[in-house]
Amino acid sequence: MLNKAILVGRITADPELRHTPSNIAVTSFTVAVNRPYSKNAERQTDFIDIVAWRSTAEFVCRYFHKGNAIAIDGRIQVSNYTDKEGNKRRRFEVLADNVSFVEGKNASAASAAPSESAQPQAGAPVAFESGNMDDFEEIDLGDDLPF
Incomplete structure (x- = not known):
């Protein structure tokens, strides 16, 4: 069996980092x-x-904010729950295993909300599966792109 979802879209609102009671980081966001x-x-x-x-x-x-294009590689998860009125509901969401940048800083800056966080430029490492945030180094290519 295979459960694989690959999406490319734009983030609809700034993702917010939360932590579980056992201090595990989690975020939920929507992609158009x-x-x-x-x-x-x-x-x-x-x-x-x-x-x-x-x-x-x-x-x-x-690194991602409202309006930024994002590529997501993950799997679909289905949850069943009962709402406040007692109705049975089903929720579909994608668990992101890997996220990638789709566009460079200058392209995403036009559609993103202002932010002090710098985003990697085109040509910089653009995917993240697992590891440490310190593994990444931001590279400033300015407007001198090879294409």
Whole structure:
């Protein structure tokens, strides 16, 4: 069996880092993903809930903000629960195993909310699976890109 989700979209709100009672980092955010065009139809967008844990959550909260494009590699998780009115509900979300930058700093700055956090430039290491935040070094390429 295989459960794999690969998404590319834009973050709809600034991710916020939270911690469980046992001090495990977690963040939840929503990504807007465009559907392919259909003939004579408006473009439709799906809003997909994402959950990231531990160092991936810390990475997302440090480098991604509202409007930033993000690539997510993960798996779909389904949860069943009962709402306040006693109705049975089902929730679908993607657990992010790996996140990547999709665009460079200058492209994302136009769509992102102002932030003091610097974002890596194009050409810098752009993916994060697991590891330590100290493994990353920001590289300033300015506007001198090779393409």
